[in-house]
Amino acid sequence: MSLFVAQNLSYTAGESALVSNASFALEKGTLTALVGPNGAGKSTLLRLALGLLKPDAGHAEISGDKVSDLAPAERARQIAYLPQERPLAWPQPVRDIVALGRFSYGGAPLHLSQEDEDAVARAITACDLEGFEERAADTLSGGEIARVHLARALAGETPVLIADEPIAALDPRHAHEVLQLFKRLANEGRALLSVVHDLSLAARYADRLIWMKEGQIVADGTARDTITPDRLRDVFGVEARVDLTADGRVLLEILGPA
Numbered sequence: 505m506s507l508f509v510a511q512n513l514s515y516t517a518g519e520s521a522l523v524s525n526a527s528f529a530l531e532k533g534t535l536t537a538l539v540g541p542n543g544a545g546k547s548t549l550l551r552l553a554l555g556l557l558k559p560d561a562g563h564a565e566i567s568g569d570k571v572s573d574l575a576p577a578e579r580a581r582q583i584a585y586l587p588q589e590r591p592l593a594w595p596q597p598v599r600d601i602v603a604l605g606r607f608s609y610g611g612a613p614l615h616l617s618q619e620d621e622d623a624v625a626r627a628i629t630a631c632d633l634e635g636f637e638e639r640a641a642d643t644l645s646g647g648e649i650a651r652v653h654l655a656r657a658l659a660g661e662t663p664v665l666i667a668d669e670p671i672a673a674l675d676p677r678h679a680h681e682v683l684q685l686f687k688r689l690a691n692e693g694r695a696l697l698s699v700v701h702d703l704s705l706a707a708r709y710a711d712r713l714i715w716m717k718e719g720q721i722v723a724d725g726t727a728r729d730t731i732t733p734d735r736l737r738d739v740f741g742v743e744a745r746v747d748l749t750a751d752g753r754v755l756l757e758i759l760g761p762a
């Protein structure tokens with residue numbers, strides 16, 4: 505069952521087609537990785553899908569409703585978005601930043617219902633932030649603050665979560681933990697889409713990979729079906745070795761530029 509559908513999304517800035525005729529669906533219970541080189545149009549596609557950028561053509565639907573028809577608070581209860589740029593203007597405590605994820609339910613940092621409090625606590629635990637609740641955000645490391653932003657997105661407990669490079673600043677343990685958490689959330693019945701630059705991690709955790717190149721979706725399928733040396737050369741311009749383990753996992757080693 506598709507929780508989210510994007511159909512024929514296109515967007516042009518000046519003379520450049522940043523996204524061309526892109527369609528995809530996010531199935532309940534799945535984690536999908538969006539992969540592609542820098543500048544391929546991944547963030548632009550996410551922003552179009554979320555209704556944050558008006559497409560020249562095409563539309564997106566969540567649970568059958570057009571995303572562009574939903575009021576912002578309703579949209580925020582349906583889809584959480586973790587953007588790539590995550591500015592923080594004030595040295596607020598971690599708990600208050602995570603509580604912003606409850607805003608669409610009427611929750612504000614000083615006015616949280618018990619339900620809001622519980623959701624904030626669950627998000628803090630899920631992102632390994634227990635003990636950081638009272639810390640001012642401007643005293644955190646880059647990886648810690650990345651997990652605070654993720655916790656804010658998770659606190660909404662939305663059926664769909666769209667994340668733009670959530671693990672870019674994370675050490676290997678936390679990167680694996682975040683993707684394991686995404687898997688768990690998918691197994692609970694949500695649909696997740698995440699930009700992932702580390703293709704080995706995408707291969708390991710994603711049920712499906714959507715490949716973008718020059719504004720177009722050029723492949724969409726499992727790691728086993730889509731990760732090939734030819735595709736890595738074509739999409740990323742790299743030479744790579746791809747092996748399949750006895751238990752069906754894809755192992756890849758990027759050898760260098762093609």
Ligand SMILES: Nc1ncnc2c1ncn2[C@@H]1O[C@H](COP(=O)(O)OP(=O)(O)OP(=O)(O)O)[C@@H](O)[C@H]1O
Nearest residue numbers: 517518520522540541542543544545546547548549
């Ligand atoms: N308003 C705009 N006008 C012109 N070009 C733009 C505009 N917005 C984005 N671009 C360009 O469109 C291309 C796609 O950008 P986008 O941020 O979607 O790529 P991306 O795949 O997310 O890249 P990265 O992996 O580096 O984050 C880039 O070359 C970017 O410079």
